Amino acid sequence: MKFPMKFTLMFVNLFLPYLMKVYATVNSKCHYEVWDWNTHQRKMEHKRKIIKLRSELNTNELGRIKGCTICEEDQVEIMINPQTRLKFKICKQYETQVRIILKELAFQKFPIQSIVGYRPGYTRGPFNQSGHRTQLSHHSFGVAIDINSEFNGLYDHCFKFDHNCVLIKGGEYRPTSAHLGVITKDSSAYKTFQKYGWKWGGEMQGKQKDFMHFSITGE
Numbered sequence: 001m002k003f004p005m006k007f008t009l010m011f012v013n014l015f016l017p018y019l020m021k022v023y024a025t026v027n028s029k030c031h032y033e034v035w036d037w038n039t040h041q042r043k044m045e046h047k048r049k050i051i052k053l054r055s056e057l058n059t060n061e062l063g064r065i066k067g068c069t070i071c072e073e074d075q076v077e078i079m080i081n082p083q084t085r086l087k088f089k090i091c092k093q094y095e096t097q098v099r100i101i102l103k104e105l106a107f108q109k110f111p112i113q114s115i116v117g118y119r120p121g122y123t124r125g126p127f128n129q130s131g132h133r134t135q136l137s138h139h140s141f142g143v144a145i146d147i148n149s150e151f152n153g154l155y156d157h158c159f160k161f162d163h164n165c166v167l168i169k170g171g172e173y174r175p176t177s178a179h180l181g182v183i184t185k186d187s188s189a190y191k192t193f194q195k196y197g198w199k200w201g202g203e204m205q206g207k208q209k210d211f212m213h214f215s216i217t218g219e
Contacts, residue, residue, distance in 0.1 A: 091142030152211035
């Protein structure tokens, strides 16, 4: 069956730019730097740079949220304080939302002394025979943020926060402290992030509590 020339030209004019855009996206380069977490020695190892085509990304590298892959090209940098050079990267899909959250926290005078967003690393999941984790963290896709780790540590063996919890990263968590940078359910950081759909690591289910951590998925 032959189509009239005008319909053929119409199809080309309508769909060719879209197809070219898809082709260019799939075949564009993806850059990222990643490392492995050694559970035995509790340190970062095997830091390396990866460059590949987007069409070569595996399921793990693509992530669970559309548009937020491990590629540095999908991230955007946000400067919090130009004087101290305090900055971080976040998935560009959430840039506007995160800027609004930070603006509200600044208005409420919640102090941010340290912040980490996008940071690719194998820090989740089961570990292999060498003791290295085998799954990428949510920070690897720019969909998680750690705030004030100095006062809001990550704990293991912590089904509920008590003396049995073991601090494995960051500073000691003191929820009754008068320090304004501590994150609790009464803090403006918790309330503001929750208002925009972000979940707090202090409410994680299971044996870990990550009091510095906010994420889209709650993990």
